Amino acid sequence: MIPRVARNVFCWLVVLSLSLPLFIVAGVSLNQKKLMFFPPRGLSMRWYEEIFTKSAWLDSLLASLGIAALAGVLALSIALPAAYFLWRYRVFYAKLLFSIGLMPFALPPVITALGMLMLWVPLGLAASVHGLALAHGIFLVTLPLVMISLGLESIDREIVEAAETMGASPSRTFSTVILPMVVPYMFAGYAFVFVISMNEFIISFFIGQFSLATLPVKIFSQLRSGYTPTIASVSVLFILLAVVVFSLVARFGDLPRLLGAWTPKER
Amino acid sequence: MPGLELRSVSKRFGPLTAVEAVNLDLPAGKFISFLGPSGCGKTTLLRLIAGLETPSSGQVVLEDRDITALPTHQRNIGMVFQSLALFPHLNVWNNITYGLRIRGMPQADRRRRAGELLEMVRLPGVEERDIKQLSGGQRQRVAIARALALEPTLFLLDEPLSALDAKLREEMQVELRMLQERLGITTIIVTHDQREAMTMSDLVVVMSTAEVQQVGPPLEIYRSPATAFVADFIGSSNLLDAQCVDPSTVRIGESEFSVPSVPEGARSGDALTLTIRPEDVHVLPSGDTASNRLPGRVSFVRDVGASVELFLRCGELELISISAPKDRPEARPGDDVMVELPAESCVVVRR
Amino acid sequence: MSAHSRPRGLVPHLPFAWPALMLGCFFLVPFAIMVVVSFFHRPESGVGTYEVGFEFTHYLRFFSPLFARHILITIEFAAVAALLSVLVGFPFTYFLSRFRRRPQVLALVFILCVLSLSEVIVAYSWSVLLSRSAGISNFFVWLGLLAKPASWTPGYGAVLFGLTYFNLPFAVLIMYPQCTRLDTEITEAARTLGASPLRTFFTVVVPMLWPTIMTAAIVLFVFTMGAFVTPQWLGRPQHWMFAILISDQALTRGNLPFASALSMFFMAITLALVALTVRLGRRKIER
CATH class of the missing domain: 3.40.50.300 (P-loop containing nucleotide triphosphate hydrolases)
Structure with missing residues (x-):
């Protein structure tokens, strides 16, 4: 295609400019003084220690982890049956349910956040870990829903029919044939919900009601009240988390396939 | 050009x-x-x-x-x-x-x-x-x-x-x-x-x-x-393991067959392959011994209308013969026959 | 199993029940509440409360120059950022989809890492990058391109950069599946017919993937419309986008009916613009 050199230069430029801010943040996080300099002046790991020693940061970290873990479970519990139901029976209400599941990503998230706020407050769900996990589980359901559907679409229906001719009931077929084949897609879906929930801001901001702060919300309010390099070190922690999770997904799953890649020659 | x-x-x-x-x-x-x-x-x-x-x-x-x-x-x-x-x-x-x-x-x-x-x-x-x-x-x-x-x-x-x-x-x-x-x-x-x-x-x-x-x-x-490889890939062929005896003779098992030529430079004792097209393999009634013939037995007959294929077994060897319906030999599975590999139809290649 | 049989009786419907219940209660009901509340009355003194009623007061408040300005700047930012990210993202995604497997997986992991970054972190890193003390201007000074370090934030350009950066990984992931589906034989055919690589890109690759490019532009547009942290951080108050006004009304001023009405209005505008773009895009294809 396009003369190879030009193409490679272009791709590297994009990668470089995407990683530029990350490098700077990583550099800033190593500053010794409580000031923002790049390149850093004096090297120190104290801003990393602060995340785990200062209770305000540690509380936020633990809250974020708990919310992300629960939200992933909830999103999967909704996405798996919904995707299966649509795959198995192409009835109109299955399609409707599926489109509702896609909606959180088709609307400006601030609208979802406001709507949820007005239900969560009267139900007493606001500003609680389980309340936020519920909000994230619903809001991020689109990711596992799309991924599990991709996984189901790749199953040859004749395999299911073969299981049925051998006497497997629908539930048996589901647990012995279909489920094992979509497990990689569920795993990836969970990883996506987990990482994005950790990073999600606006829903957490609305539902948290200033009293429960996830890490992004904590960073946000810290920046308002004054700069501290802990913000940079938390950001680096997030980047590392994403690198680890997605590398694991790529290591144990077919990442291009999970993201919808499909070349005509495969069939 | x-x-x-x-x-x-x-x-x-x-x-x-x-x-x-x-x-x-x-x-x-x-x-x-x-x-x-x-x-x-x-x-x-x-x-x-x-x-x-x-x-x-x-x-x-x-x-x-x-x-x-x-x-x-x-x-x-x-x-x-x-x-x-x-x-x-x-x-x-x-x-x-x-x-x-x-x-x-x-x-x-x-x-x-x-x-x-x-x-x-x-x-x-x-x-x-x-x-x-x-x-x-x-x-x-x-x-x-x-x-x-x-x-x-x-x-x-x-x-x-x-x-x-x-x-x-x-x-x-x-x-x-x-x-x-x-x-x-x-x-x-x-x-x-x-x-x-x-x-x-x-x-x-x-x-x-x-x-x-x-x-x-x-x-x-x-x-x-x-x-x-070419013999096998271009149409079906019978491929038989053979040994060089002299420039116009090869040995298959115990029998010797005369052939038009052997590959250039092949010496006595070299391992070669004798190839012959199924349509060149003749099936004759049992008994007429002569050179380039082998006794064998019919193991299966496939009649597809346009042609008749006989699956033959001669000791360790397996051969296929194809003939047009009008030349169809009178043979049923289990019959003993004499299989002829005419010298001019045999092509000998390196193994 | 016939491929698309109908579910009969209660048991086959069980997998439908839980997702329908959850999405109904916790996604559709909040929506309904918002629609209803947008017509409710807001008592003078009540912060975060509302009274049952039916009035258009909140909707009428839109007709002020302030809201017009903010909705216009929101649309402008969303449109320009969506366009920029597709412009950079499409060639990148297409090339990426032609990579060999290993570099392709690596690039995807990288893109996913950037994508998962919180808007807060992205905005923050850009504010660092564009700042005077730790920013890229120091690098330009070192190169001799600038006389002294400059601060480029807050400002229009900073917001635009931040938004585009935030969008780019999404642009890549939206266009990636269709890019991989483009058979290499198609571009090879163009080359055997005498088209140079650049020519092939514009006469074959772009027209064939035009619907994908349009879809990405629309999705990113909607997506950027809701930007919250970036404009607040990297822009001045005149650059504040609509999401900030909604949150300001809802959280700071506690005017939930007005915030709801703003949301309804915002959603309507977004959907109308999407519908318009879809129509324009379709006409372009037919041509």
């Missing part, structure tokens, strides 16, 4: 060798087939000629000009792809004249040329159609017209007929051959179907595992295969 020349062309993909030191001299104006099983490197060879792959070593020379480093779009070739690769966003006539538009031909001229080309591939009047509205055979013709629109020096086809059903495929084979004869264009087709190669080509290049096994006219390849 100088044609296409490949000088020790190799192509490696990482640890895999797709084409190994291929030397070919293909005359201009001929219809040439690259024939071989899937994975033998024939498509890679075609893509090297098209410039879609760059050789790891060696040169591609077209009409005495080294084109090894020339990018595809400057080579003036026409190519029909396995998937046909018609542009779904363009209609028929825009597909056909895509190359002409690149060259800046005015729209009216292109329109006229599209008509001529469709006439040539016997599909007139579909200029305005969408690609989706065409049948498989019609798409085939559009792809051929598109490849020929620029009057290329080389016409390359990568298994273009594999998607068609058997009847349509045979029609297109004849038609392609007639088209090529009319235009006199150097044409290379890649195929794994030996019947297709035999029907169309002036010259067949048989390939296996990255190497060229034999180059020659179809009948020559059929009659005197150079290797056991």
Whole structure:
């Protein structure tokens, strides 16, 4: 295609400019003084220690982890049956349910956040870990829903029919044939919900009601009240988390396939 | 007239060798087939000629000009792809004249040329159609017209007929051959179907595992295969392990057979392969011993109407004999027979 | 199993029940509440409360120059950022889809990492990058391109950069599946017909993937419309996008009916613009 050199230069430029801010943040996080300099002046790991020693940061970290873990479970519990139901029976209400599941990503998230706020407050769900996990589980359901559907679409229906001719009931077929084949897609879906929930801001901001702060919300309010390099070190922690999770997904799953890649020659 | 020349062309993909030191001299104006099983490197060879792959070593020379480093779009070739690769966003006539538009031909001229080309591939009047509205055979013709629109020096086809059903495929084979004869264009087709190669080509290049096994006219390849692989791949063949005795005799098991010749340089005791076409194997009633005959037993009879196949067992050897229904020998499974391998039909190759 | 049989009886419907219940209660009901509340009355003194009622007061408040300005700047940012990210993202995604497998997986992991970054972190890193003390201007000074370090934030350009950066990984992931589906034989065919690589890109790749490019542009547009942290951080108050106004009304001023009405209005505008773009895009294809 396009003369190879030009193409490679272009791709590297994009990668470089995407990683530029990350490098700077990583550099800033190593500053010794409580000031923002790049390149850093004096090297120190104290801003990393602060995340785990200062209770305000540690509380936020633990809250974020708990919310992300629960939200992933909830999103999967909704996405798996919904995707299966649509795959198995192409009835109109299955399609409707599926489109509702896609909606959180088709609307400006601030609208979802406001709507949820007005239900969560009267139900007493606001500003609680389980309340936020519920909000994230619903809001991020689109990711596992799309991924599990991709996984189901790749199953040859004749395999299911073969299981049925051998006497497997629908539930048996589901647990012995279909489920094992979509497990990689569920795993990836969970990883996506987990990482994005950790990073999600606006829903957490609305539902948290200033009293429960996830890490992004904590960073946000810290920046308002004054700069501290802990913000940079938390950001680096997030980047590392994403690198680890997605590398694991790529290591144990077919990442291009999970993201919808499909070349005509495969069939 | 100088044609296409490949000088020790190799192509490696990482640890895999797709084409190994291929030397070919293909005359201009001929219809040439690259024939071989899937994975033998024939498509890679075609893509090297098209410039879609760059050789790891060696040169591609077209009409005495080294084109090894020339990018595809400057080579003036026409190519029909396995998937046909018609542009779904363009209609028929825009597909056909895509190359002409690149060259800046005015729209009216292109329109006229599209008509001529469709006439040539016997599909007139579909200029305005969408690609989706065409049948498989019609798409085939559009792809051929598109490849020929620029009057290329080389016409390359990568298994273009594999998607068609058997009847349509045979029609297109004849038609392609007639088209090529009319235009006199150097044409290379890649195929794994030996019947297709035999029907169309002036010259067949048989390939296996990255190497060229034999180059020659179809009948020559059929009659005197150079290797056991060619003998087996071109039509079915009986391949028998043999040992060289002298330049006109080989031994199979305990019996000796006279043959027209053995490969050059073969010495007494060398391991060879005797090949013989099933239609050359004669089955005679039991008892008439003579030279080049073996006693055997019929294990299975397959009568497919147009021909009769006898599966024979002679001691350790298994042989197939094919005969026309009218020459059908009176034999049923279990009968003892005498199997004759006429000396003039035996081809001996290295193992 | 016939491929698309109908579910009969209660048991086959069980997998439908839980997702329908959850999405109904916790996604559709909040929506309904918002629609209803947008017509409710807001008592003078009540922060975060509302009274049952039916009035258009909140909707009428839109007709002020302030809201017009903010909705216009929101649309402008969303449109320009969506366009920029598709412009950079499409060639990148297409090239990426032609990579060999290993580099392709690596690039995807990288893109996913950037994508998962919180808007807060992205905005923050850009504010660092564009700042005087730690920013890229120091690098330009070192190169001799600038006389002294400059601060480029807050400002219009900073917001635009931040938004585009935030969008780019999404652009890549939206266009990636269709890019991988483009058969290499198609571009090879164009090359055998005498089209240079650049020519092939514009006469074959772009037209064939045009619907994908349009889809990505629309999705990113909607997506950027809701930007919250980036404009607040990297922009001045006149650059504040609509999401900030909604949150300001809902959280700071506690005017939930008005925030709801703003949301309804915002959603309507977004959907109308999407519908318009879809129509324009379709016309372009037919042409």
